[in-house]
Amino acid sequence: VTARRSDAGRPPARFIGDLDTPVALVDLARLESNLGAMAAVARDAGVAHRPHAKTHKTREVAERQLAHGAIGLTVAKLGEAEVLVDAGFDDLFVAYPLVGPLKLERLVALLERARLRFEVDTLDGATAASTFLAGQGRRVDVVVSLDGGAGRSGAASPEAVVDLAERVAELPGLELVGVMNYGNAYGTSDPETQASIGRREGEDAVAIAAAMRARGLRADVVTVGSTPTARHAVKVPGVTELRAGVYAFQDLKQVSLGPATLDDCALTVMATVVSHARPDRYVLDAGIKALAGEDYGWGTWGRPQARPDLAIIRATEEHGVIELPPGAADPGWRIGERVRIIPNHACGAANMHDELVAVDGERVVERWPVIGRGRFR
């Protein structure tokens, strides 16, 4: 991470008012509370926690997660694994199919310094990885995966996963160690439906593991996870590992799903009011390049922490526009005033920033380089 020029020659910021904007702030008390709550979910269920580091992409949050009892970290891409191994973490699950010799070469290099496993979800992908890794004299841990409703990676049915597992177990270069599932409760805010999706996530994974064992295959790892399903999935007996990620920061998406609340949201983007040319409109200096572009179909890109009834209703690259709906109280912000925005998606927002500034109230405590930012390869 290169030095931020906006700081050049200035004394270190002591308070958030000293920081130039837009800037991503992490409230340490809220972070700690979120980390503790999810650690308790895993601990109370007797399940290991391997939090997904894609949310924060920082050494500092990962260290706190380990301090709360996490056994290691989950990442989506090898690039994230590389920077985290450089930062001293040595037990990582790449919850992603690793495809192609360029990726597998990098995996082999990383194995010198860390314990790694990865996801396989197709026989073609597994076979290619097997050929490469066996050719290098390696044997790498893998888990087979089920598409638990997210509609992305994962075999199409529990039966397909078990069939895949049988074939993978025969391949050299791969050591099949278990099964992965990812439930998708992002389509509902109904607590009962979420609970049902979470239970199903766990039950499917456990059933696959049982079928694998019945065929003489290893299934030590039964890994599930997602912040909205975590509490439910971990309670299914036989689940061994949770991979929740966004819980560390929470965000408007999680609030929309419940049970996170606005007071749980630890990440905000502090912006400055730069224009107020109409009485009902405030323009902030944070657009999609600071907040990320995801609007989840809401037509809004974040809400002021102090006025969550208002929203950014238009976001272009460098402008975030708040307009007062009829009847809304005017916040009376002046040009130059700072407004902290809770982003829709904390993972996406953190990824736009080279650093996160850890704060205790208004006090700047630390500055954390987002070492995983842009590590999408």
Add this chain to the structure above:
Amino acid sequence: VTARRSDAGRPPARFIGDLDTPVALVDLARLESNLGAMAAVARDAGVAHRPHAKTHKTREVAERQLAHGAIGLTVAKLGEAEVLVDAGFDDLFVAYPLVGPLKLERLVALLERARLRFEVDTLDGATAASTFLAGQGRRVDVVVSLDGGAGRSGAASPEAVVDLAERVAELPGLELVGVMNYGNAYGTSDPETQASIGRREGEDAVAIAAAMRARGLRADVVTVGSTPTARHAVKVPGVTELRAGVYAFQDLKQVSLGPATLDDCALTVMATVVSHARPDRYVLDAGIKALAGEDYGWGTWGRPQARPDLAIIRATEEHGVIELPPGAADPGWRIGERVRIIPNHACGAANMHDELVAVDGERVVERWPVIGRGRFR
């Protein structure tokens, strides 16, 4: 920009097949054609071109724009200006209200090395900037701005802009040099409506300039611009400067508006097929962290250049999912195959990458650091 680890120890890529994915590619022939076309629009109208560098954020494209006759560059943020001044560019328009002492300090520092002007759109903002700059013994060029339909910065009406101009002209520390407008033709693909918006953009700016001159104020600069309105706005007599940006790369948004075509799209994100567990679904290793999150309400996040009838219909952080609609021909992609995706928004997509790889067909020509990435302060 730090070294990308995925290349560590590898020989330089000669062909795009040597590159790890996801990776942003810029087709040099298409880029050159786009740059030439917009340069001709400005030249034919006798208008100066000051392209918006927020699209590419690179030294190399900016140099090509100057080679095509651009008189300087436009940027949105001081952070972009700083890296471009470091890269040798010395005539920049910060088309943004600069608010707060931290920003103005940086502006003053930059003035040692470059000619700069910036936007003022409120009296409060102008007064604060005036106080700061006059206190430093500086006098900096500014333009007053009109909200030409984008609903972000800019005074609310031509009359309000002229009134603002009269007040700004009296303020120390600011040298009023003209007027800025930004037409918003993003809501329509009708050519006549777009032309009408473009003409109005130019006419409003010219009328404001005339009213300013009638009150004895300077209005040397009459700057307009946006890729969809450019051809129309520059034809209005009295317009002096065009600021179009995304034309350099074009993208699906511009194609949706016309007159850009898919063949004009110079920026693609090359991805790898990493999963194909269902016959009608292909999963790519490019999600919103490589493509950007903006979906413009389309529910799609990019289209394969070779199969623009297909689209990424789900994008999470690291997964881009293409599903075949009923009746669509199966592309028959295999695991490991590369697919080049045209992004919805080229500016947003380029901003996700630390480098753009310039290509001539399949040949890698140069690698361009995205020096302006993340410079949103």
